[in-house]
Amino acid sequence: MRILSGVQPSGKLHIGNYFGAIRQFVEYQDKAEESLYFIADLHSLTTLRDGTKIREYSHDVALDFLALGLDPERAILFRQSDIPEVAQLYWILGAVTPVGLLERGHSFKDKTARGLPADAGLLTYPVLMAADILLYGTDKVPVGKDQKQHLEFARDICTKFNLTFVPGFDSQDPDGSRTKAPGILKSPEPIILDETAVVPGIDGQKMSKAYGNTIDIFAPEKVVKKRIMSIKTDSTPIEAPKPPDSALYQLLQILAPRDEADEIESTWLEGGVGYGTYKKRLVELFHETFGQARARRKKLEADPEAVSRILSQGARRARELAAPTWNKIVEATGVGIEIEV
Numbered sequence: 001m002r003i004l005s006g007v008q009p010s011g012k013l014h015i016g017n018y019f020g021a022i023r024q025f026v027e028y029q030d031k032a033e034e035s036l037y038f039i040a041d042l043h044s045l046t047t048l049r050d051g052t053k054i055r056e057y058s059h060d061v062a063l064d065f066l067a068l069g070l071d072p073e074r075a076i077l078f079r080q081s082d083i084p085e086v087a088q089l090y091w092i093l094g095a096v097t098p099v100g101l102l103e104r105g106h107s108f109k110d111k112t113a114r115g116l117p118a119d120a121g122l123l124t125y126p127v128l129m130a131a132d133i134l135l136y137g138t139d140k141v142p143v144g145k146d147q148k149q150h151l152e153f154a155r156d157i158c159t160k161f162n163l164t165f166v167p168g169f170d171s172q173d174p175d176g177s178r179t180k181a182p183g184i185l186k187s188p189e190p191i192i193l194d195e196t197a198v199v200p201g202i203d204g205q206k207m208s209k210a211y212g213n214t215i216d217i218f219a220p221e222k223v224v225k226k227r228i229m230s231i232k233t234d235s236t237p238i239e240a241p242k243p244p245d246s247a248l249y250q251l252l253q254i255l256a257p258r259d260e261a262d263e264i265e266s267t268w269l270e271g272g273v274g275y276g277t278y279k280k281r282l283v284e285l286f287h288e289t290f291g292q293a294r295a296r297r298k299k300l301e302a303d304p305e306a307v308s309r310i311l312s313q314g315a316r317r318a319r320e321l322a323a324p325t326w327n328k329i330v331e332a333t334g335v336g337i338e339i340e341v
């Protein structure tokens with residue numbers, strides 16, 4: 001099984017990124033035959049137009065990956081733009097992707113509704129994501145729920161490519177066991193965990209850089225405390241039962257160990273504990289969860305060269321894994337240069 005996923009270097013990583021995605025990345029580096037995790041710097045150009053910042057944030061995400069437990073011996077860590085075939089495949093896939101499909105994109109609609117200009121890159125963002133996934137013959141993609149539709153698009157685009165470029169391809173028989181015409185591209189499946197599909201931010205909406213409601217994993221201690229203490233709560237008195245539809249409650253359920261989460265569930269529903277007490281406990285749980293990673297990151301910061309080496313080695317390995325699929329794409333489409341392995 002081959003696992004792949006990416007994170008945009010568009011700011012600091014938050015606990016939504018961790019529980020929605022990166023925690024699964026760490027788990028799969030042992031479970032999967034190959035796992036590939038990359039820094040989606042090309043994607044971040046849709047919102048960030050500052051070379052110095054993109055470089056800095058890309059380096060930061062690499063440090064975050066390592067600090068959070070990704071191991072370059074067990075997982076392939078790389079930067080998206082180090083693989084030139086990704087951008088070429090993006091174009092090839094774009095040639096067979098209906099605009100109508102992209103116009104249905106939730107993320108495109110949401111971002112343009114919030115006032116971002118409707119640039120072509122924003123519209124075709126899912127095509128680049130499909131290229132990321134399909135280039136490496138990925139089986140599974142661990143992501144948060146906000147990426148679910150992008151995965152559906154990747155599957156649609158995959159089928160469209162195979163139907164266009166593989167004579168005799170039948171989407172009901174993608175492996176070609178009956179038709180003897182297997183697809184060149186493999187259809188990927190998402191991995192989305194129910195409990196952490198949407199981690200709420202301090203205002204109760206989905207945690208997101210764009211909403212300014214994040215709790216950042218590597219923020220200074222004081223900032224973390226302030227963010228947690230400012231999680232929105234209502235005026236339910238200490239003695240009264242609390243409404244479970246609350247960001248504070250959901251975050252406690254995500255961060256607390258199982259036994260404690262059950263205990264919190266009963267006190268929350270019965271009443272007797274105030275929001276302030278719960279918030280203090282959440283601060284502690286934050287440090288119990290991320291304390292080691294925060295210390296590790298400080299050490300890693302001292303050696304920026306090591307991070308660059310890990311990323312260039314990762315890119316070499318990722319490109320080797322891409323070669324078999326890419327070379328078939330070149331053969332079938334008549335464009336591009338084969339990768340020699």
Ligand code: TYM
Pocket residue numbers: 004005006007008009016017018019020021022040043128129132133141142143144145146147196197198199200206207208
């Ligand atoms: P990005 O950088 O926005 O987020 C990285 C990962 O974190 C997850 N996530 C969340 N999960 C649960 N609750 C939240 N509040 C929350 N916020 C973020 C995201 O779902 C994601 O899994 N388009 C992608 C990057 C990408 C990619 C890919 C992913 C580019 N190419 C190919 C997978 C495969 C993105 O913007 O993620």
